[in-house]
Amino acid sequence: MIKKAAQLGRRQLMQAIVTSRSALAPGPFRDLLRAYVPGQRELRSIAPIKRGFLLGLAGLLLLALAAPIVAIASLEFAIASQSAAGGAGARTSLERENQGAGTHDNILQHPLFSRSRQAPAIAAAPAIFGASPPPNRMMLDSSVALRGVFMNGERAKAFMTSSDNPVGAWVALNEQWSGWRLSEIKPNEIVLEADGERQTLHLSVLAK
Structure with missing residues (x-):
C-alpha cells in the first residue's frame, strides 16, 4: 500500500511539474509580462505614485509565480522522505514478523509443558567403594x-x-x-x- 501511494503521488507531482514548466516557458512568460507589466516608456510617463504601485504589483506577481515552484519542490521532497521512511518501516515490520515466526516455531518444536520434555541429565558422582570401618565393639571394663x-x-x-x-x-x-x-x-x-x-x-x- 505504501509503495502504491508513493507511486501515485510521484505521478501527480510529475504532472504538476510539467504543467508548471509549460506555463513558465519563455514564450508564455514573456507574453504575460508584456500584458501586465508596462515597459520603460510607459513607466516614465506614469506618475511616481502609480509607478511604485505597479512595481509592487509586479513583485507580487513574481512571488505568486515562484510560490507554486517552491510548493512543488517541497511536496516532492516530502514524498521522497515518506517513501524512504515507509520502506524502512516495512523492512522493520517484516524483520519483526520473521523473528516472531521463528520464535513461534521454536516454541512449537520445544514446548515447555510436554511429556517428552526431560530435564538435562546430570552425571552422578562415581561411588567410592572402600572398606567400611569396622564397627566399634562393646568392650567390658577390665575392672568389672x-x-x-x-x-x-x-x-x-x-x-x-x-x-x-x-x-x-x-x-x-x-x-x-x-x-x-x-x-x-x-x-x-x-x-x-x-x-x-x-x-x-x-x-x-x-x-x-
Whole structure:
C-alpha cells in the first residue's frame, strides 16, 4: 500500500511539474509580462505614485509565480522522505514478523509443558567403594569383677564390683551393669550381653 501511494503521488507531482514548466516557458512568460507589466516608456510617463504601485504589483506577481515552484519542490521532497521512511518501516515490520515466526516455531518444536520434555541429565558422582570401618565393639571394663553369687530357686543375683563402684552391688538377672545386661547366672560364673557381644565372668573372691 505504501509503495502504491508513493507511486501515485510521484505521478501527480510529475504532472504538476510539467504543467508548471509549460506555463513558465519563455514564450508564455514573456507574453504575460508584456500584458501586465508596462515597459520603460510607459513607466516614465506614469506618475511616481502609480509607478511604485505597479512595481509592487509586479513583485507580487513574481512571488505568486515562484510560490507554486517552491510548493512543488517541497511536496516532492516530502514524498521522497515518506517513501524512504515507509520502506524502512516495512523492512522493520517484516524483520519483526520473521523473528516472531521463528520464535513461534521454536516454541512449537520445544514446548515447555510436554511429556517428552526431560530435564538435562546430570552425571552422578562415581561411588567410592572402600572398606567400611569396622564397627566399634562393646568392650567390658577390665575392672568389672564377679565377687559373689546368690541362688535360691528362681531367684538369683550376682555381686559385682568395678573401678567406678569399688564397694560393689547386687545385680539381679536381666538387670544392667556398666551398660551390660546380666543374661545368665551360674554358681561359679555369669554371662553379660551388650550389642550382640557376650562376656563371661568367673567368680573371683578377694583374698583376706
